Amino acid sequence: MIIENKVKNVQKIIKKNKCNGKEICLIPTMGSLHKGHFFLIEEALKKSGEIWVSIFVNPTQFNDLDDYKNYPKSINDDINKIKVLSDKICIFSPSLKEMYPNDVKHDTFNFGYIDSIMEGEFRSNHFNGVATIVSKLFEIFKPDFTFFGEKDFQQALIIKKIINKTFKKTKLIICNTVREKNGLAISSRNQLLSEKKFIKSAIIYKMLVFAKDNIGKISMQKLKKIIYSNINKLPGFELEYLDFRDTNYLKKVTNLNSNENIRVFICVIVDGVRLIDNIKLK
Numbered sequence: 001m002i003i004e005n006k007v008k009n010v011q012k013i014i015k016k017n018k019c020n021g022k023e024i025c026l027i028p029t030m031g032s033l034h035k036g037h038f039f040l041i042e043e044a045l046k047k048s049g050e051i052w053v054s055i056f057v058n059p060t061q062f063n064d065l066d067d068y069k070n071y072p073k074s075i076n077d078d079i080n081k082i083k084v085l086s087d088k089i090c091i092f093s094p095s096l097k098e099m100y101p102n103d104v105k106h107d108t109f110n111f112g113y114i115d116s117i118m119e120g121e122f123r124s125n126h127f128n129g130v131a132t133i134v135s136k137l138f139e140i141f142k143p144d145f146t147f148f149g150e151k152d153f154q155q156a157l158i159i160k161k162i163i164n165k166t167f168k169k170t171k172l173i174i175c176n177t178v179r180e181k182n183g184l185a186i187s188s189r190n191q192l193l194s195e196k197k198f199i200k201s202a203i204i205y206k207m208l209v210f211a212k213d214n215i216g217k218i219s220m221q222k223l224k225k226i227i228y229s230n231i232n233k234l235p236g237f238e239l240e241y242l243d244f245r246d247t248n249y250l251k252k253v254t255n256l257n258s259n260e261n262i263r264v265f266i267c268v269i270v271d272g273v274r275l276i277d278n279i280k281l282k
């Protein structure tokens with residue numbers, strides 16, 4: 001199993017393998033690997049290429065220092081989990097200095113409207129940070145395929161923009177959200193919840209399904225009112241946003257009966273832990 005932490009070494013390996021006609025699959029992660037990541041890896045294993053999982057908790061995408069410090073980190077565990085899946089998977093686990101040799105600063109991108117809403121609105125410069133690290137990784141790996149989860153749908157659209165502008169040869173594969181038995185979207189942050197709050201957080205997916213089941217039966221205003229009230233009445237729960245948006249540009253939808261493809265997006269803060277989710281309504 002290859003485990004590398006130096007950019008130069010990775011580039012050497014990639015160059016050699018590309019010359020031998022191997023395709024490169026890249027799965028960028030911040031570690032604390034869970035079933036959601038394993039699903040991305042399984043999708044990558046369906047391709048014939050060489051699979052690289054990068055593990056790096058990227059400070060420039062956190063706008064809150066405590067959130068960065070509290071973000072779960074477990075590199076040895078992660079390596080062992082990957083070994084169990086397949087010893088053919090390569091790991092890139094760089095140091096902070098390796099990824100940010102000079103200043104630990106994000107670059108500034110212009111993603112326009114898509115960066116001004118939802119996660120972009122509530123976490124200033126979050127997507128600049130994500131785009132900075134993902135661009136660095138794409139630069140190193142020049143991947144043929146890269147895999148991202150649908151749970152972070154807005155992030156996936158940002159990645160699409162980066163690819164369309166700068167890394168046109170890379171193919172973005174967006175994989176379905178993997179859920180806990182109670183419906184909660186799997187995320188590294190779930191382990192920061194108490195057992196009680198983990199169980200109660202099932203309300204988030206339940207409310208998304210409620211919206212899907214009642215589209216066309218209840219007005220959007222009423223749907224929103226019911227969902228806000230069901231979530232905010234739980235102690236420690238605070239609904240940050242609940243938006244109905246079109247799938248392509250994330251423009252707000254005002255009429256749920258329109259012909260557009262619509263998704264509902266939600267963010268709930270549970271005892272300070274930020275949980276996001278979304279599902280396709282139609």
Ligand code: PAF
Pocket residue numbers: 028029030056058061130133134152155
């Ligand atoms: O989705 C994530 O885990 C991170 O935002 C990513 C894409 C690995 C960049 O740090």
